[in-house]
Amino acid sequence: MSGGGEWWQCPCPLESVPRVRVCDPKLLDFIREQRPIVITDSKLVESARHWDLEYMEKHMGDCKFTVYESKERVFMFSDEEKNLGNYKFTPTATKRSMTFQEFASEFREAMKSKDKFLYLQQGLNDTVGPTIVKDFVGFNWTWLTDVVKALNWGHLTTNMLFVSMPHLVTPCHYDEQENFFAQVRGTKRVILFHPDNFRCLYPYRYGHPCDRQSQVDFDNPDYERFPKFKDARGLEAILRPGDVLYIPRCWWHLVRSLDELSVSVNFWYMSPPAIAEDIRFPLTASQKVAMMRNIEQMLLTALGSAGEVSDFLRMLVSGRYDTDANHTFRQLEM
Amino acid sequence: MSGGGEWWQCPCPLESVPRVRVCDPKLLDFIREQRPIVITDSKLVESARHWDLEYMEKHMGDCKFTVYESKERVFMFSDEEKNLGNYKFTPTATKRSMTFQEFASEFREAMKSKDKFLYLQQGLNDTVGPTIVKDFVGFNWTWLTDVVKALNWGHLTTNMLFVSMPHLVTPCHYDEQENFFAQVRGTKRVILFHPDNFRCLYPYRYGHPCDRQSQVDFDNPDYERFPKFKDARGLEAILRPGDVLYIPRCWWHLVRSLDELSVSVNFWYMSPPAIAEDIRFPLTASQKVAMMRNIEQMLLTALGSAGEVSDFLRMLVSGRYDTDANHTFRQLEM
Numbered sequence: 327m328s329g330g331g332e333w334w335q336c337p338c339p340l341e342s343v344p345r346v347r348v349c350d351p352k353l354l355d356f357i358r359e360q361r362p363i364v365i366t367d368s369k370l371v372e373s374a375r376h377w378d379l380e381y382m383e384k385h386m387g388d389c390k391f392t393v394y395e396s397k398e399r400v401f402m403f404s405d406e407e408k409n410l411g412n413y414k415f416t417p418t419a420t421k422r423s424m425t426f427q428e429f430a431s432e433f434r435e436a437m438k439s440k441d442k443f444l445y446l447q448q449g450l451n452d453t454v455g456p457t458i459v460k461d462f463v464g465f466n467w468t469w470l471t472d473v474v475k476a477l478n479w480g481h482l483t484t485n486m487l488f489v490s491m492p493h494l495v496t497p498c499h500y501d502e503q504e505n506f507f508a509q510v511r512g513t514k515r516v517i518l519f520h521p522d523n524f525r526c527l528y529p530y531r532y533g534h535p536c537d538r539q540s541q542v543d544f545d546n547p548d549y550e551r552f553p554k555f556k557d558a559r560g561l562e563a564i565l566r567p568g569d570v571l572y573i574p575r576c577w578w579h580l581v582r583s584l585d586e587l588s589v590s591v592n593f594w595y596m597s598p599p600a601i602a603e604d605i606r607f608p609l610t611a612s613q614k615v616a617m618m619r620n621i622e623q624m625l626l627t628a629l630g631s632a633g634e635v636s637d638f639l640r641m642l643v644s645g646r647y648d649t650d651a652n653h654t655f656r657q658l659e660m
Numbered sequence: 661m662s663g664g665g666e667w668w669q670c671p672c673p674l675e676s677v678p679r680v681r682v683c684d685p686k687l688l689d690f691i692r693e694q695r696p697i698v699i700t701d702s703k704l705v706e707s708a709r710h711w712d713l714e715y716m717e718k719h720m721g722d723c724k725f726t727v728y729e730s731k732e733r734v735f736m737f738s739d740e741e742k743n744l745g746n747y748k749f750t751p752t753a754t755k756r757s758m759t760f761q762e763f764a765s766e767f768r769e770a771m772k773s774k775d776k777f778l779y780l781q782q783g784l785n786d787t788v789g790p791t792i793v794k795d796f797v798g799f800n801w802t803w804l805t806d807v808v809k810a811l812n813w814g815h816l817t818t819n820m821l822f823v824s825m826p827h828l829v830t831p832c833h834y835d836e837q838e839n840f841f842a843q844v845r846g847t848k849r850v851i852l853f854h855p856d857n858f859r860c861l862y863p864y865r866y867g868h869p870c871d872r873q874s875q876v877d878f879d880n881p882d883y884e885r886f887p888k889f890k891d892a893r894g895l896e897a898i899l900r901p902g903d904v905l906y907i908p909r910c911w912w913h914l915v916r917s918l919d920e921l922s923v924s925v926n927f928w929y930m931s932p933p934a935i936a937e938d939i940r941f942p943l944t945a946s947q948k949v950a951m952m953r954n955i956e957q958m959l960l961t962a963l964g965s966a967g968e969v970s971d972f973l974r975m976l977v978s979g980r981y982d983t984d985a986n987h988t989f990r991q992l993e994m
């Protein structure tokens with residue numbers, strides 16, 4: 327169960343994400359190898375360290391923010407517009423739009439009444455008030471730009487602002503971009519899984535509103551439906567203000583805010599452009615995930631319905647690829 | 661078991677393929693709808709009705725023919741050159757090359773000694789002797805050309821000549837072309853299955869030397885490995901000299917020669933070119949088979965080995981497409 331303040335026990339064995347300083351030469355090596363790392367002293371969001379509810383309420387301006395409201399602490403993201411498979415699905419969280427002032431007032435009320443939970447998740451843009459823009463411009467872009475250049479990444483796509491009540495949970499999912507996740511205020515616990523845990527985490531199908539989310543309920547795993555979940559092996563990071571976590575593309579992550587108000591800002595970047603020569607055998611787990619998504623998308627388009635895709639894939643696999651009997655292979659001659 | 665002369669009992673329920681005369685208007689309708697039919701009076705191979713072992717021995721010339729030799733009556737076709745998946749596989753039949761005279765002499769010997777079986781399967785070409793060429797030119801091309809034109813088929817790719825000892829079996833497989841299968845001498849029993857029996861017949865994987873062959877041993881079906889084989893529903897045709905069976909593309913067929921020497925000639929045609937407007941929901945079973953083969957081929961190329969393809973497909977399907985739990989769909993609004 328995902329209750330209040332007690333320490334949540336993850337059902338999977340966890341190791342720690344290494345923590346490094348910006349001067350550590352391991353930093354770029356880790357990122358190049360697509361391994362998560364916490365950077366402790368980048369001062370990336372130092373100019374936002376004073377962002378608390380009162381300050382943001384005063385300076386965010388009149389623009390509208392996306393706020394999810396739920397009776398539960400677990401906020402499963404879903405996108406009804408991406409329900410290409412026409413799945414029946416009722417989200418547990420309601421998506422609302424409000425000014426930061428409205429959010430702050432509902433936030434304080436909900437902290438007292440304890441009858442609902444609120445999670446603000448909004449891409450930052452230039453409609454926020456001038457003081458916030460100034461803080462934003464004051465981010466350590468110099469350091470970030472140097473790193474991104476050294477990594478040959480593509481462009482910055484979004485800065486998401488996350489403002490969360492204590493003890494809220496973003497369940498396990500993966501994104502398709504490179505992510506620097508910067509903790510501004512409060513503490514977050516992030517649990518990560520390498521993309522090769524795909525088979526252990528059973529994502530919803532492409533075309534489902536919960537696409538890229540694990541179907542496994544970490545608070546009550548159904549080991550019968552998802553037997554390989556017991557093989558999942560994760561990493562864990564505790565992020566305190568000033569910490570920046572690198573979440574490589576296609577790495578699974580589950581995020582839990584701890585005791586207080588939590589404020590985070592992320593930096594989503596496009597991966598470096600794929601160059602044909604970089605494609606080597608065996609493909610990386612993240613390349614396989616991309617291939618899998620392309621096949622699912624193609625089939626949904628070609629076959630016209632999610633039921634047909636399911637039927638087609640079962641026909642393709644059943645008695646043919648789900649067993650290795652009579653399918654032993656010769657050693658490849660090198 | 662596939663023994664000698666007794667009537668073989670197919671493990672699947674069978675209905676009869678309709679028999680029609682060339683003047684029957686149903687003929688073209690059936691073919692357009694890709695339904696098997698036996699044409700009884702086309703006189704397509706009338707000019708070859710005198711082809712027996714002695715005549716062919718005398719007139720086939722010195723060119724070489726492909727002859728399969730086996731200790732068993734079941735001749736599973738396999739193509740080691742198409743073993744892209746590098747599967748371990750030992751064919752039961754040996755592929756040999758010999759003149760028709762050599763074949764005829766071994767044939768007579770084997771009929772006496774009963775220690776081996778021979779099956780000649782060779783695409784006809786203009787290296788055969790002039791008398792045979794004359795018989796070939798005498799086929800009823802006028803009728804055939806009219807039908808093919810009316811159907812908008814592509815070009816004739818091959819005329820296979822089949823010369824078989826009694827009681828030999830070509831196990832269940834499908835081909836990717838339109839086929840007129842003409843019986844010249846002796847009797848053949850052909851059992852056919854609609855392409856939507858794919859899930860019941862479990863073809864070997866693309867890239868296996870037995871690609872397009874059913875993995876199910878019809879003489880001893882393994883219902884545990886291939887549970888849906890019990891749902892297969894077939895059609896049956898007995899072909900006597902002069903009969904021409906239309907085998908639509910992707911229809912499964914199993915062919916058994918009966919009591920005597922059996923001589924057949926087939927006519928393989930390319931399907932009509934696919935026109936984008938012809939592609940409608942739901943796709944036909946044969947379009948799905950083509951799509952499936954493309955995906956298997958693409959994955960084998962992209963992933964580099966059959967083991968990786970198997971692993972990839974299991975990852976794609978397991979806990980995601982192999983169950984419909986939590987995946988009910990909304991009714992499509994029309």
Ligand SMILES: [Zn+2]
Nearest residue numbers: 499500501579
């Ligand atoms: Zn995320």
Ligand SMILES: [Zn+2]
Nearest residue numbers: 833834835913
């Ligand atoms: Zn065939």
